[in-house]
Amino acid sequence: GDSVTQMEGPVTLSEEAFLTINCTYTATGYPSLFWYVQYPGEGLQLLLKATKADDKGSNKGFEATYRKETTSFHLEKGSVQVSDSAVYFCALSANTGGFKTIFGAGTRLFVKA
């Protein structure tokens, strides 16, 4: 079945460091790909999405490019802030998957001042 694998955390960075969180997927159809974020004490919210190959999703300085050839959707940010400390979830939704969204296990990010 469809699945998402993302790098284990926690990831600890200093402020202004470069961030990469790896995400790869397996899907039988043509999925849409998402990154969701969960800040401390808050619910999950959409960070960015890409709906077809080579699309780049971006929001709040974060970017991810839909790479069909490597089945990847890595999340990047050039300069992280303390306020970016959160849990990040990679997810997919496929037209053959009954419209449900499948999530990775999440990667916790700590950013130190």
Place this chain on the structure above:
Amino acid sequence: DTGVSQDPRHKITKRGQNVTFRCDPISEHNRLYWYRQTLGQGPEFLTYFQNEAQLEKSRLLSDRFSAERPKGSFSTLEIQRTEQGDSAMYLCASSSGQGGAYNSPLHFGNGTRLTVT
């Protein structure tokens, strides 16, 4: 847009008791989802409604679990004869389906944390 609301925020119950959770989606959203999340894991899909029709149920959803969305608005998730393994965060999400059902992002509530003692 008042967001997705879930009630209660926390529920502590004894093993063997029944519990019911409520979800109020964003009003114009016709799709509603229930997920379960345990510590250190991502949300796991439980079930999905389009309007009042329950279109898909996960194999995770044993026959002790039942969900309804009677008028295509709010939804309830009931767990009968709770077990300690049911302890988790139960998340509700809704989506509009705009741009295609599988392109439309989910809007989550803050969840109901269930503890079974």
